[in-house]
Amino acid sequence: MSDFEGLKALVTGGASGIGRATADLLVARGAQVAVLDLDPSSVEKPLLAYRADVTDDTSVREAVAAAAADLGGLDVVVNNAGIGAQGTVEDNTDDEWHRVLDVNLVGMVRVARAALPHLRESAHAAIVNTSSIAATAGLPQRALYSATKGAVYSLTLAMAADHVREGIRVNCVNPGTADTPWIGRLLSKAADPAAERAALEARQPTGRLVSADEVAGAIAYLASPLSGATTGTSLAVDGGMQGLRLRPVGQ
Structure with a gap:
């Protein structure tokens, strides 16, 4: 496909996981892509790499301005940078609440705010935010x-x-539990990593984790000019976790 031919895209958190898969897919479909990340050292051409901290407004504005200048504009912004957190409402300190909200929510605000003047100049402007199945389903130990x-x-x-x-x-795209570096680190800390992975896989009706490439495909769909009538939509990529209610195996 070449539906992104001639378009300029910016992907935050684009050095690994879902962000990197998205950046690579957009390039493959014709876009010029800039990656913003805390550590963009692993990003190679044809991707353009910029260091940015989404909790720092000056850092964001400078990186977005540099990317837009180097690309010659912006048509697509993928707001993907984010961090995880575990625990009930009793388990996280005020400082952690502020930090995770600052990255996962206000970080998207900062990026969008900096990008909007450039997007207004585009005939195919689109923003895709990475949300989560956690936005629409109650998951244990994930309050924050x-x-x-x-x-x-x-x-x-x-x-x-x-x-x-x-x-x-x-x-926005709402991934289920995805096979990303963050999940890998989470599993490595579990008392029984294999059992924990099996539990995460079992709660998704497909019986497996979502792949970063599958989420990237959904992001590309939402960002594509071919989806020009789609706005204000959340697209679940969760192995059926949100909508399906299967009977236990054998019943």
């Missing part, structure tokens, strides 16, 4: 993380309403 991703979902709807008449589409 779920709160941030629920806020991302609501932010997406509000942004879509605010900018639709400017020709800027805003959508």
